Amino acid sequence: MVADRSLSFAHDAAGLDANALRDIALEAGADDVGLVSLDDPALDDQRGDILAAFPFARTLISFVLRMHRENIRNPARSVANLEFHHAADDCDEVARAIAHSLEARGVRAAYPSMGFPMEASRWPDKMWIISHKPVAVAAGLGRIGLHRNVIHPKFGNFILLGTVAVDLDLEARAAPLDVNLLISSRI
Numbered sequence: 001m002v003a004d005r006s007l008s009f010a011h012d013a014a015g016l017d018a019n020a021l022r023d024i025a026l027e028a029g030a031d032d033v034g035l036v037s038l039d040d041p042a043l044d045d046q047r048g049d050i051l052a053a054f055p056f057a058r059t060l061i062s063f064v065l066r067m068h069r070e071n072i073r074n075p076a077r078s079v080a081n082l083e084f085h086h087a088a089d090d091c092d093e094v095a096r097a098i099a100h101s102l103e104a105r106g107v108r109a110a111y112p113s114m115g116f117p118m119e120a121s122r123w124p125d126k127m128w129i130i131s132h133k134p135v136a137v138a139a140g141l142g143r144i145g146l147h148r149n150v151i152h153p154k155f156g157n158f159i160l161l162g163t164v165a166v167d168l169d170l171e172a173r174a175a176p177l178d179v180n181l182l183i184s185s186r187i
Helices: 018-028 047-053 069-073 077-104 132-138 181-185
Strands: 032-037 059-066 159-166
Touching (some): 018 032, 059 077
Antiparallel strands (some): 032 059
């Protein structure tokens, strides 16, 4: 049996609020989710690049996917890389599932790669479309540590980040974490 991949575009987006978007992302496999308006001042230096790629973007869904700590801590590079590669693929699949779910509801949504930028023609300038770290911080998912990674309050820095650009305005606005994870974690 072939799955019906047609879209009805019934525009049932009216019922989509911040909680519904979080639920969609969690159901898609995200371990934590934050939402941030593209108009947020914390994204002033990101907005132009995001709109160049996704001109419809009004809200960003930022999500965290945790990685298996023991593989990442393993001194054998092959073991750590295995986890990074599998988790990276999972992160892209989560973003894809979120976008598909929203598209099926008549909402424009798109996502860039979790990593490994492909816009090499931009070299030596920024080669990626969305900088996931400042988006995650603005969405309240963590703080930047001394090592320049995002530290999540529950999962630490054993995480990968993804972002989905969405053509929705939401009433709920994110706020960066008020907790200083840097002092307590020393990372």
